[in-house]
Amino acid sequence: MKVTVVGAGGNVGSTVSMAVAQRDFAKEVVMVDIVQEKNGNKIYPSKGRALDQWESSPIHKFDTKLTGSVDYEDTAGSDVCVITAGVPRRPGMSRDDLLETNANIVQSVTEQLIEHSPDTILIIVSNPLDVMAQVAYETSGLDSSRVMGMAGILDTARYRSFLAEELDVSPKDIQALLLGGHGDTMVPLPRFTTIAGMPVTQFIDDEKLEEIVERTKGGGGELVNLMGTSAWYAPGAAAAQMVEAIMLDQNRIFPCAAYLNGEYGHEDLFLGVPVKLGEGGIKQIIEVDLIAEEQDLMDTSADHVHSVLAEFRELMDK
Numbered sequence: 001m002k003v004t005v006v007g008a009g010g011n012v013g014s015t016v017s018m019a020v021a022q023r024d025f026a027k028e029v030v031m032v033d034i035v036q037e038k039n040g041n042k043i044y045p046s047k048g049r050a051l052d053q054w055e056s057s058p059i060h061k062f063d064t065k066l067t068g069s070v071d072y073e074d075t076a077g078s079d080v081c082v083i084t085a086g087v088p089r090r091p092g093m094s095r096d097d098l099l100e101t102n103a104n105i106v107q108s109v110t111e112q113l114i115e116h117s118p119d120t121i122l123i124i125v126s127n128p129l130d131v132m133a134q135v136a137y138e139t140s141g142l143d144s145s146r147v148m149g150m151a152g153i154l155d156t157a158r159y160r161s162f163l164a165e166e167l168d169v170s171p172k173d174i175q176a177l178l179l180g181g182h183g184d185t186m187v188p189l190p191r192f193t194t195i196a197g198m199p200v201t202q203f204i205d206d207e208k209l210e211e212i213v214e215r216t217k218g219g220g221g222e223l224v225n226l227m228g229t230s231a232w233y234a235p236g237a238a239a240a241q242m243v244e245a246i247m248l249d250q251n252r253i254f255p256c257a258a259y260l261n262g263e264y265g266h267e268d269l270f271l272g273v274p275v276k277l278g279e280g281g282i283k284q285i286i287e288v289d290l291i292a293e294e295q296d297l298m299d300t301s302a303d304h305v306h307s308v309l310a311e312f313r314e315l316m317d318k
């Protein structure tokens, strides 16, 4: 059981790696990044972070070996590869502003991963998420069941954590579903939100719930404004949960960015939908019956992802 994380000298990638290691199901996590320069010296952030994390193994009590690398040969035979390589946004930027820079990075990373692990499963984290998943899918030539984006687990976790705080209940008892692209057009679904199986609407008035939905949509931006760069603890934990579900064949149902081929009325694009995750990647895309208002929100979100995808295609044509 071998996992590779690319971009692992950075915040999200190192957090995914650590979270996977702490779950202790994988034999090895290879942490890849580029060589960087600081004060005129070459530095190797992925090697440094891997060593630091491995030194915590006796304390955290895990056996998963963390290895830092700048060489894709070390990634050969990876079962799952997580791509977090790319630039994060800064205050005032949208995720879509990262398109050109990150598309080039994701393309080149995907090519190198596939060269050494032709049958791997790819989990994309780099933004703008839905389009980066498409870039990796088209570059890799993998079946669409083996390429997915991480967003929905994070967005629902934010939504659930805000609800837990507001209602003074355990976040563990809140279940929720969220669809659509990973951006301001994401579609949280109060109709599919429950507190220990009971409808959320029994616990909260419409106005407060709407406020929480809006906060969730802007959840990434809230953190960018607080930290000057984007989040990593919850994103890292979310990606690790996907790795675990695949590698332990858990058949977990998660909202993930998946390639749609007619589902929800959309095709040839990645969008957040509930999927069954297990051995081999996405075993099933689950189609829930949406009411007209929810479908409208989903369509608006899809339109937005289509427009960023069109921008990407234009850039490639230049």
Ligand SMILES: NC(=O)C1=CN([C@@H]2O[C@H](COP(=O)(O)OP(=O)(O)OC[C@H]3O[C@@H](n4cnc5c(N)ncnc54)[C@H](O)[C@@H]3O)[C@@H](O)[C@H]2O)C=CC1
Pocket (backbone or CB within 6 Å): 006, 007, 008, 009, 010, 011, 012, 013, 032, 033, 034, 045, 084, 085, 086, 087, 088, 089, 098, 102, 105, 108, 109, 124, 125, 126, 127, 129, 150, 151, 154, 182, 229, 230, 231, 232, 235
């Ligand atoms: N899908 C989601 O929900 C989330 C997505 N993100 C995205 O994840 C990405 C990473 O964010 P952070 O870890 O905070 O950024 P970071 O700057 O801390 O780390 C990114 C790492 O990528 C590396 N990198 C750049 N080009 C590379 C290449 N060609 N090959 C290998 N490594 C390369 C950099 O050296 C850096 O170490 C960003 O695009 C961010 O927007 C972040 C949080 C949540």
Ligand SMILES: O=C([O-])CC(=O)C(=O)O
Pocket (backbone or CB within 6 Å): 088, 089, 095, 127, 154, 182, 219, 220, 221, 223, 224, 230, 231, 235
């Ligand atoms: O907001 C960002 O740029 C990073 C991200 O996708 C998130 O934290 O949801």
